[in-house]
Amino acid sequence: MKGWMGKSKALLLFTIITMFLAGCGKENLTALEPKGYGADKSMDLILLTTVIMIGVFLVVMLIYVIALIRFRKKKGQEDFIPKQVEGNHKLETIWTVIPILLVLIIAVPTVIATFDLADESQASEHINVEVTGNQYWWHFSYDGEEIVTSQDLYIPTGERVYLNMLSSDVIHSFWVPTIAGKMDVNPENVNTMFIEAHEEGVYWGKCAELCGPSHSLMDFKVIAVSPEEYDQWVSDMQNVDPEEVPADAVAQEGQELFEANSCMGCHAIGSSPAATGPNLTNFGDRSTVAGILEPTKENLVDWIMDPESIKPGNKMTGMYPSVSEEEANSIAEYLMQLKPSEITPESAGN
């Protein structure tokens, strides 16, 4: 009877913790509602360790509270001198052995999961993306597909996507909490990790290694769509004609300004591998402007006029002659109509 009570209490506690944790945070940003392979593995260990640790904490607190209540100095016993106990071998052995066992319970699944997530043996059978971290934006180049994007990374659900990551400047860290834990993006060696999303969605990604003044603004998105939609997106992206002249007159003017102001020196449209600045091929489909702002034309105009006020320390500031609001508007008009694919963040249920 007592054992059953104990178990049900543990279960109740576990449920409360799970509910408390699950209720926390914004969907598709929080690590507490995992929707990907890596995040699941991490969450399993987070829960396992949390439950064990809360158990330990309760034992410590039980002894602590009883000791404080029972053995507080009492009135009339001011001269009482307690027995000077040296120690107790049996007790000391117990609280050495039990923690060792608890550590083993945590260590074994940790080691298994560590090797599991580092497994790169099947990388060649899956989609591979070259990820480049830059102050303060992300570059994605799909191996063998001639597709280059930035800020928004499209992946199919239910499939592993291997990311081969390198930084062009300082250390960054690639983190999409809801689908996978993070991995540093170093300037000297390619780090490989895989991500796998279980369901469609637009997942928030963040840079997790201090990389300069705008470190906190280096957000990106992972857009998980169904495999069919993903194939559609790939073929749309492969059929982009970077030279295409837009139908709209303002946008046409924007395109000319884009070329005249040497924007193309850094920003490629199409699958050019050049990556001085973010690739703009599918800019009109982007979920954000500059990784953080709502994808509106007004925000884009603000960005073109004065990027420094939005992302301090960015590398675009001062790289081009100043543009008038009208010119910025035309450029924005041109960029916002770059929508090569029907597959957009909305397709993932944004």
Add this chain to the structure above:
Amino acid sequence: MSIATTQKRGFGAVLWDYLTTVDHKKIGILYIIGGGFFFLLGGLEALLIRIQLIKPENDFISAGLYNEMITMHGTTMIFLAAMPILVGLMNYVMPLQIGARDVAFPFLNSLGFWLFFLGGILLNLSWFTGAPDAGWTNYAPLSVQSPGHGVDFYVMGLQLSGAGTLMGGINFIVTIVTMRAPGMTYMRMPLFSWTTLVTSILILFAFPALTVNLFLMMFDRMFGTAFFDIGLGGNSIIWQHLFWIFGHPEVYILILPAFGIFSEIIPTFAKKRLFGYTAMVFATFLIAFLGFMVWAHHMFTVGLGPVANSIFAVATMAIAVPTGIKIFNWLLTLWGGSITINSAMLWTLAFIPSFTIGGMTGVMLGSSVADYQYHDTYFVVAHFHYVIVGGVVFAILAAMHYWWPKMFGRILHEGMGKLAFWTFFIGFHLTFFIQHFLGLMGMPRRYWVFLENQGLDTGNLISTIGAFFMTFGVIVFLINIIYTAVKGEKAPADPWDARTLEWAIPSPPAHYNFKQLPLVRGLDPLWIEKTEGKGKMTPAEPVDEIHMPNGTILPFIMTLGFTIASYGFIYQVDHKGWLIAVYAGMAIALGCMLIRSLKDDHGYHITKEELEREAD
């Protein structure tokens, strides 16, 4: 006696006294004052950080300034506040606890303090021209590329104060090995002295890694080498390894003395000998040893591969075992005791649950795959504040209340002590508990702003409110110090009915500490004499002349030379004319060394007559 004479002297005389002192007690107090000053500075920086994060997309401080703020907060709190205050306590208390008249190298002790203090001042002077902004961990290549001189100040400031710490460590080791009173065997040493010894050993082995790392960074930034420059064949990960080979033991350099402090306070106020003394000593050694084996758990996401990650994960978890032993031993010391709860004890009792939470999240972080989520988020921020504030700062405040009467002859006010405790304690948990969740909800650390609509608003607001509570607690503590200095209750030699040697001599002690060195008959020597003997220590020697070292201004001038040279090193990058400062500074420092080497200083003797004239 000494208070009366101090009050009669003018400010200039007191200043000169402290500039030239080689007395371990005065140097200890200098360390505490210096560390306390930097603690307030670091606290102010923390408050500004929390105000910036009170609401989403706040523009209270700019992005660049924010990065300077977090860098200086971390660097100041670790290197210039927590560690110096602990070194100050060790300096003051350890020689008294082992029955010594001073540390082994009083000159070196003074030099160590001035190096720390002027190094800290040098680092903080960077505020006028642009502070370091690459985080307290100063990772390359961000730090190498950081414009301006901020990171140069970081490198030179920490190099100076690190040299001071290293000297302190060596000094303590020699003192404990060679200067224990008759009968004070190793296994009769109080736990605080034990942790001082083990901490000093950690300093001895850990700081050289930092020194080397700072030199590499200095050469890269000032003399065009390329240790961390990938373009020229360098490797920036080297910085991380060297930093954490130092940095992880550094955590234990901070927490072991804290353990020592609690191991003194709990037996005193539970009226009971420390439970499992031998186990406590061995657990201390084990923690120190394992502390060197786990540095790469700060680097789980660097991409070291599954083998390295697994090894360091398991080694990290193993530290939980000796730490657990300590927690249970403290609990069992309380068990069966007769517990008095005052301010010192409140901080101590608050430490147990707070630190246990910090230790438990430490094990959780040690699980490498779980760490892929925690790493570099507010979860980590929460974890290390639970350990460093809940462990080290609580220990420092407990120690202040506990040893204040010994150091200054007055007892800190209890009412204000309790008010400061409760506000700080509540504020601490308000600030940091919620941060565990903020981290898992997707908030990385070192974020200047967090965006709207990310579910992070409430947590950050609560956290900032907590910071105000903590600030209030610190202010009350400061008022308490002033109040106590003016009209605090006078303290007898042994106000707490305590157990160790420092309580066998007057509060504050005479400058020679012990008129006659005491004979130690066991663990808790004073307690033994009080319960089984005559109530006071038996002398181990007749009253005789005491040999004391002379005060000297050389350490201060020598350090001034090093500081001037550091300034020169920093600015010679802009203009070679600054090399004059390098040469002049080094000439001053080396000149002082020459004087010190050539001039014989035999110290002085306190005569028997003088000693007999002074009352017990």
